[in-house]
Amino acid sequence: MSRYKAMIYITLKEGILDAEGETVRRALISLGFDVSEVKSGKMYIIEFKCDKDPEEVVEKMCRHLLANPVVNNYKYELEEL
C-alpha cells in the first residue's frame, strides 16, 4: 500500500451565487482595495493509503463526500509520500 497526500480544491460552479465571496469583496472594497471579483472555496489536505489508482480514490472521495456535483467544481493535486 502506498501513502499519498491530496490537495483538493472545491469551488462553486459559474452561475451559483457566492454569498461569501460577495461579502468578502464588499469588505475588501470598504478597506480601500480595488477588487472586482472574489470567489470563495474550500480546501482539504488529505493523507491516505491505497493499493489502487490514487486518482480514482480521490475522485471517489470528492464525488461521495467532499463536493456536491450540482453546485461545485473540484480539482486536486496528488503527491506520493
Next chain:
Amino acid sequence: MSRYKAMIYITLKEGILDAEGETVRRALISLGFDVSEVKSGKMYIIEFKCDKDPEEVVEKMCRHLLANPVVNNYKYELEEL
C-alpha cells in the same frame, strides 16, 4: 494600474483543533477510505487592480481581513492578468 489574480489558501496553524477536518476524516473512514489525516482550509480567488507591489497588497488583504494570524497560516499565488 495593473490587474492581478490572487489565489489565497488559508489553513489552521499546527496545534489548532480542526473540527471540520476531523469530521471529514471520520466520514471518509466510514465510507471505507484508509485516511490518516485531513486538514481543512479556505480558499479565495481575488481579482484586483493596484499600482504598487501586488504581493504587499495581498499580504494586507490577508492580515486585515481574510486570515486570523492567531490561528491561521496563509499562502498565495499571484498572476498578472
